Amino acid sequence: ESPLDVQRLREDFPVLEREVGEGTPLVYFDNAATTQTPKQVVEAITEYYYEYNSNVHRGIHQLSQEASVAYEEAHDRLAEFVGASGEREEMVFTKNTTEAENLVAYAWGLNELGEGDEVVLTEMEHHASLVTWQQIAKKTGADVRYIRVDDEGKLDMEHAKELVGPDTAMVSVVHVSNVLGTVNPVSELADMAHEHDARIFVDGAQAVPNRPVDVEAIDADFYAFSGHKMAGPTGVGGLYGKKHLLEEMEPYQYGGEMIRKVDFEDATWNDLPWKFEAGTPVISQGIALHAAADYLDEIGLDRISEHEEYVTEYAYERLSEIEGIEIYGPPLGEDRGGLVSFNLDGVHAHDLSSILNDYGVAIRAGDHCTQPLHQKMDIPASVRASFYLYNTRAEVEALVEGVEAAKNIFA
Numbered sequence: 001e002s003p004l005d006v007q008r009l010r011e012d013f014p015v016l017e018r019e020v021g022e023g024t025p026l027v028y029f030d031n032a033a034t035t036q037t038p039k040q041v042v043e044a045i046t047e048y049y050y051e052y053n054s055n056v057h058r059g060i061h062q063l064s065q066e067a068s069v070a071y072e073e074a075h076d077r078l079a080e081f082v083g084a085s086g087e088r089e090e091m092v093f094t095k096n097t098t099e100a101e102n103l104v105a106y107a108w109g110l111n112e113l114g115e116g117d118e119v120v121l122t123e124m125e126h127h128a129s130l131v132t133w134q135q136i137a138k139k140t141g142a143d144v145r146y147i148r149v150d151d152e153g154k155l156d157m158e159h160a161k162e163l164v165g166p167d168t169a170m171v172s173v174v175h176v177s178n179v180l181g182t183v184n185p186v187s188e189l190a191d192m193a194h195e196h197d198a199r200i201f202v203d204g205a206q207a208v209p210n211r212p213v214d215v216e217a218i219d220a221d222f223y224a225f226s227g228h229k230m231a232g233p234t235g236v237g238g239l240y241g242k243k244h245l246l247e248e249m250e251p252y253q254y255g256g257e258m259i260r261k262v263d264f265e266d267a268t269w270n271d272l273p274w275k276f277e278a279g280t281p282v283i284s285q286g287i288a289l290h291a292a293a294d295y296l297d298e299i300g301l302d303r304i305s306e307h308e309e310y311v312t313e314y315a316y317e318r319l320s321e322i323e324g325i326e327i328y329g330p331p332l333g334e335d336r337g338g339l340v341s342f343n344l345d346g347v348h349a350h351d352l353s354s355i356l357n358d359y360g361v362a363i364r365a366g367d368h369c370t371q372p373l374h375q376k377m378d379i380p381a382s383v384r385a386s387f388y389l390y391n392t393r394a395e396v397e398a399l400v401e402g403v404e405a406a407k408n409i410f411a
């Protein structure tokens, strides 16, 4: 049974009432790409623009002070949300997870990596981390190694032990895979990295929205997430970094707001986290992200996670009953993210998603920004249904119906 009153919660998301096509109720199963936004978060944006829209940090006037306080407190709130005790100093707002990856790759990687250093990734990394570290490695002469993914979609931890060694400088791993749903042992990987004096970056884009995350318990050096995948707005994400590391790092971008003192020769940098937020930052989005964190905490991340398991389990079982379906990732019963990726024999993922669209079901088809993983699995693409706190088992029936229909059409 689900611990959530889903029908009540759905009232917070007006978009869920809409229809698509010719009057078909929307079934939104593309939550791993972007979640829907509750009224409470939209209201935080509206309130900001109607009541105290203003630039932050520099103003003496009241609106600027109000905006500054709200924006700064949003950093404290998000730090707390992911378990960082260092408050705002350890929480940089970025555009998204991708920008957080690039920030660390440029500000830390460019300066710290060189010939002979190794960056250890996994075969299930999202392009946000894979492409970024690949290119920084090329610029610095470092080598990239990939921890193998086994047939069940789990990391081969024996291989990890072989790869992470004295030459390792950075381990960058996805917390929950956006394709396989695998929940990686990030704390164990952090210990491995630290044993060899390497740093660990955790991509939490698919973890922070739907399970309690504690960056200090994991002992992550860096941890990234996106607002638009956690009931927040687009245009904002977070980078947690251990204070001493962020302090040692060079800025990522230069300009206003990130400086303390400038003359014609040189400049010094502002305090954390502002040193990493050049120019006018993501003010309304950051404030709205605070509202999203409040919204999720009020429901309870434990309960959201339990609800997702309840829906995912059902989807997995129902889809498994269809002949010709192959589901990827760890089997049922293992700790899994709230998504199911699959293929239907003889039907291209894009055709399947197009038929599902006729049934009102929004899912994603393609390589989900993990082309190397798809190459390894020897499939051109896959279909992914991903769930959130407002999805129901009844909606899963619409998915199953659509898949059955596709099967008949292509039979």
Ligand code: PMP
Pocket: 032, 033, 096, 097, 098, 099, 126, 128, 174, 176, 177, 178, 203, 205, 206, 226, 237, 369
């Ligand atoms: N990492 C993972 C695991 C993801 O699922 C995503 C989003 N698909 C990203 C990174 C990138 O997120 P964003 O596009 O918000 O930067």
